[in-house]
Amino acid sequence: MSDNPIRVVVVDDHPVFRLGMSALLDTLVGIECVGEAADAADARTLVARVRPDVVLMDLHLGQGSGIEATRLLRRDHPAVRVLVVSMLNDDASLVAALRAGARGYVLKGASAADVERGIRGVAGGDLVLGGPLADRAGVLLGVRADAPFPQLTDREREILVLLARGLANPMIAHRLGLSAKTVRNNVSAILVKLHLGSRAEAIALARDHGLGAPGPAEAPPVEGRRA
Incomplete structure (x- = not known):
């Protein structure tokens, strides 16, 4: 100390x-x-x-x-x-x-x-x-009192979880029905609020707190014929 x-x-x-x-x-x-x-x-x-x-x-x-x-x-x-x-x-x-x-x-x-x-x-x-x-x-605020990163909005926290799962901005935008610009703006806000210098630091910090551990279900979708 x-x-x-x-x-x-x-x-x-x-x-x-x-x-x-x-x-x-x-x-x-x-x-x-x-x-x-x-x-x-x-x-x-x-x-x-x-x-x-x-x-x-x-x-x-x-x-x-x-x-x-x-x-x-x-x-x-x-x-x-x-x-x-x-x-x-x-x-x-x-x-x-x-x-x-x-x-x-x-x-x-x-x-x-x-x-x-x-x-x-x-x-x-x-x-x-x-x-x-x-x-x-x-x-x-829609989170547990002991939840990590209470300074983030619900949307920012949702995006942080998807970042930690390894999703790129276009995939996050598609998943949440947002524009790519909106996702970029939210990622920038996350970095500012958490005092981080890069996307990689945000991912590491989120995973340290148990958010969004990557798994097989998060693999990128195969491009091709639409249903």
Whole structure:
């Protein structure tokens, strides 16, 4: 394990909450608060300057949306993990945050221990959902709560499975009734979301997680007379 502390930025439009969260972080061993921001624009500027490991993100900001801020931070700084800390406990907010790239979601009523676990978890690459949120997310996103790659859409996950089975883009397009361009776009999105450099890396990662092991049933169809 690295001896370097987990560097955290707090983004929230309520100064009292920022102050309280910063004070909490200062009490945690191996975690360091390296900045605070009150809105989405300041958050992007701060993250670009201090390059934290984790951003604690509220969803209701005075200026800008925490969802959009999360999306842009993940686009511009893929190594930064976002842990949403919000009072919003509705399904739409949870799903939107995960779709935007958040790696965790805890409620503002969570204990200090839960917040600490969330920070350490997302910093380590885990998906962290506090309390009953994990079960709800699995249902809402159409996957088990412990399913791999929750940041992918249903379509992207389906395509990843077929990639892992050894199917080329034209075969995937035919199998799913999609255009070749749509398949290419989805493959590109998969690589971006999983921070991978190539199709081969995506296939290897998917197979490591038990998805789409190739088998004889996946051999290319023989071209010829149509039924």
